[in-house]
Amino acid sequence: MGVSGLNRIEKKAAFSLASVFGVRMLGLFMILPVFAIYGEQLAGYSPLWLGLAIGAYGLTQALLQIPMGILSDKYGRKPVILAGLVVFLIGSIVAALSTSIYGVVLGRALQGMGAIASAILALAADLSREEQRPKVMATIGMFIGLSFTLAMILGPIVADAFGLSGLFWFTGALTIVAMFMIQFMVPYSVSKAPRGDSVALPEQIAKLVRHPQLARLNAGVFVLHMALTACFVTLPKQFVASGLALEDHWQIYLPTLLGSFFLMVPFMIIAMKKQQEKPMFSGAVALLSVALLLLWLIPSGLTSLIISVVLFFTAFNYLEATMPSILSRIAPAGVKGSVMGIYSSSQFLGAFVGGIVGGLVASHFGENSIFLVMAVVSIFWLLLSFGMQKLKKSKSFTFSTTINSEEKAEQVAELLINMPGVIEATLVHDELDGNASEKSHAVAYLKVDDKLVDLPAVKALLS
Template identity: 55%
Template sequence: MHHLNSLEKRSAVALALVFSSRMLGLFMLLPVFALYGRELTGFSPLWIGLAIGAYGLTQAILQIPLGWLSDRIGRHKVMLGGLALFALGSVVAALADSVYMVTLGRVLQGAGAIAGAVLALAADLTRDEQRPKVMAIIGASIGLSFALAMVLGPLLAKWTGLSGVFWATAVLACAAMLLVAFVVPKSVSKAPMAETLALPQSLGAMLKHRQLLQLDMGVMLLHLMLTAMFVVLPSLLQNYGMQPVKHWQFYLPVLLGSFVLMIPMMIIAMRKSQEKGFFLLAVALLITAMLIVLLLPGFITLTLAVVLFFIGFNFLEASLPALVSRIAPAGQRGSAMGIYSSSQFFGAFLGGAAGGAVVQHFGYQALFAVLAVIGLIWLAVASTLSIPPRAQRLSLAVSVQTEHQANQLAAQLTALAGVQEVTLLLAEQRCYLKVSSAQFDTAQAQAVIAAAGA
């Protein structure tokens, strides 16, 4: 957190706690529902998948609209409302005696789609040059909450049953509401909207952008595979003689080991400029994991498969949003990330629903065969991905009155050394640049802007 000021440090920690406490509640269901949900009326593999993935559907639908709403009525109001819905859904699921009511609770949980508002507030409260650090802290907190959920979920379910997991989730949501109300700083300014929130006029262009669509499809398939795997993984562990209360002893070393093994991949990929090669390797690891479970049944091979899966998963989970941010056109990162997030949650829904349906009708071997085929399709698509060089993003205020003036200024800025892209939005009176930091002269760009506004 070096060079963050006191407001940025407070914002980073508070928003990371809000985000991670909510995600912790969502993740805790993954390792336990297939086992403890058997007591519910209507239990079946299909409904396991639907209940696990249901939150992803409403998240995918509401992620962008609630981000827009936060820009209209305020970040805190949307965050408090979303957390209240999340808490309500948790209570509905905790009181449920049927898998159908649990699924309804999960739908309500997903309706509290506050990710866009949280990230927009983080942008509001941070300086441009420090914003990536704050976003990284929030992102890291999600990874930690996943690892913690894999440990706490089985322990909590053993002590309190499935309802206890949902009650704990409701308590976490209420704690997050207190953080928002009393700890999270109020927004003192607004970051440039186009870089933090999806703009309606940009969504169509983002849906036609070939490289971004490849990444959106990638994150959708990644979370489809993760959610589908957890439809059967807890039952497989039990079938191999591991009692549910001890499942954390499987998940913890597997997750820690996969994280440690993933770090060298990240370092080499960045330092040696081999990002695409390691990206493809990570997808190949997912495919290999599915094939090992399918072709080599046994506890040892299952453990190996899950380690390989999470090495690939962790690498891709970190790489995909970074690539989206890099590839997104100047001034349209908010729209690109909005569609990316919606794709991620929609993948979770598809993984639960499709995974449950395949297991119910064809068995778990068929599920891993289908996931291996999906991985192969992704590998083929990813092989055509073109990764651009790293670029710095800048946002500069402008003063232009007409579209003609805006076009003239954009042309002048495009001609400057080191400028890769220029987007000028009249409504915001702001210019967004993607530049090569080694060649670009900020003072020169500011002089051009000043001359245009004179």
């Protein structure tokens, strides 16, 4: 098959890796719609420990994402992913067997230690061609979104039928399914995607953290997931207080989440077609702030709750879907793995902090105050978003080339950057083999405007 579509291996890799990612995130998310209710039955319960139990996975995820990606470079993608799933399974069992809130916190922290996201994304990069990689990554992103929606629906149903421990046993069973899929469905690969493009490079981290445009997105995804986790410290109780039994909550989450998906689509089309990504982005952050203020201000009747939650998830889904795309376009050529590693760590750290902040605010100021605190934080994010630069339309390409010296690499990079349509060019000498005794190699990372660039001329220069 030509470059116009995914080939058989890419389709298999996209579906199987997206399924593994989705199944694992489903296990992490299913606690959100029910734990505020069921957590009260556990020994040692307090609002702070409740928030910790909801967000504990975020801290261990944030700390281990980048190290696990580096380990997958050294020991292979599949062994590291399988090891991560085993740790996740152990965490699920610990939580299922726990009768105290402390045991559930420990189990959730262990679940987070199975931090396989970076290794899965690296394997997806290994198994796909450069021009098809965005489709594979988009499939994984879509499955994560679907897993969140499914978790909101399944969580209350499974918890009602089997209790809180049943929820964790169900998560454990899903993890075993994911392990079989990794072993028998995901194609084998020898790493062929350049390392900096798929796995975080430690030496790049500090420099990229200080990048002003990337920092805005990292702060944004931190706030987004902090708000999500904090709100679920109290949101299920708000539904119960408004007269809706927990086992019926899926009847709210299903139409609410579907409605929010339909509402966000026109905004995404306008943003892309009319080149209005920056104002639409700020508009979504503003909508998030409004939804949180409404949750705080309006009495918790069922109708007002549903309207506020639809607005919240419209903003949440729009931002969750568009931020990785914006990130990949801002990311300097050749270090997408490092950029995504920082972004993922910020996302999970936000979930952890949200759990703690939600628990602390509920303990000292009442649960409804959570919405006000998150609205204030979201407004700060809105102000920060105004400083985003307008995005240039670009595509990234990676070319392997034989270059026999550092001096030659610099000369070629200079020629590339002066070619029409080339926005950014980076040549990394000896990246592919790192062995001076063998034939020298270089990798050329290019960010281009594909309407202006002459790709045959670029390839001719590199050859």
